[in-house]
Amino acid sequence: MMITGCFIGLTSIFYxxxxxxxxxxxxIILMFQFVWIGILLEWIFSKIKPAPVTVLSIVLILIGVFFASNILNGSIQGLPFKGFLFGILSAFTYAGFIFFSGKVAINVDPWTRTSLMATGSTILVLALFMRDIPSVLPLETNLLTTAVxxxxxxxxxxxxxxxxxxPQVSGGIANILTSIELPVAILSASLILSETITPIQWLGTAIILAAIALNELGSTFFRVRKHING
Incomplete structure (x- = not known):
């Protein structure tokens, strides 16, 4: 569980x-590539081959990313490659967290699981940034408030x-609920950080969310239909 928590620590660092x-x-759009990366992990480690509806969802997600990244307006030109690399790495580590958190000690009390995961994440972050800690001491009030x-x-x-x-809902519904993070984060970037979000970006975001819903609900629909016909 502590190793699983390390994936959250890495996700935070990369993001x-x-x-x-x-x-x-x-x-946040780059980090949200964890959706199709998670499907890839299931295929590699659990031998669960993606269904046709899942492949369609991945294609739609990539199309959504194309619009949401605002490539058409040339807004990403000149941005450092390092930023894109960190963004994609955060997607891989977040996908790893979701994958392994669904496999490791799933019957353990949620408070215990969360505590151990947070401990593992903390140890990793401290190990990586230990020598940087003296540079921020003593903690200023603004920094401490932000950190908390x-x-x-x-x-x-x-x-x-x-x-x-x-555990209270199906895996598909859980993933759909998790995907709400995307529009909330983009809306927050617009309202709080005053970033300009174009209609094309909102279109791309909508396509990504629709693709996630299609993958989760579509797979369930076809399984039920196959069971009825069988």
């Missing part, structure tokens, strides 16, 4: 690294709520 070089709206907010809403509450809520 915040991406935001140093990219707009927040683009960074980011850690609470970014590393503590999400895994806890996910651990508590995911």
């Amino acid at each position: 915040y690294g991406a935001m140093q070089y990219l707009p927040a709206s683009l960074a 907010g980011v850690s609470l809403f970014g590393a503590v509450l999400p895994p806890l709520f996910f651990a508590v809520g995911a």
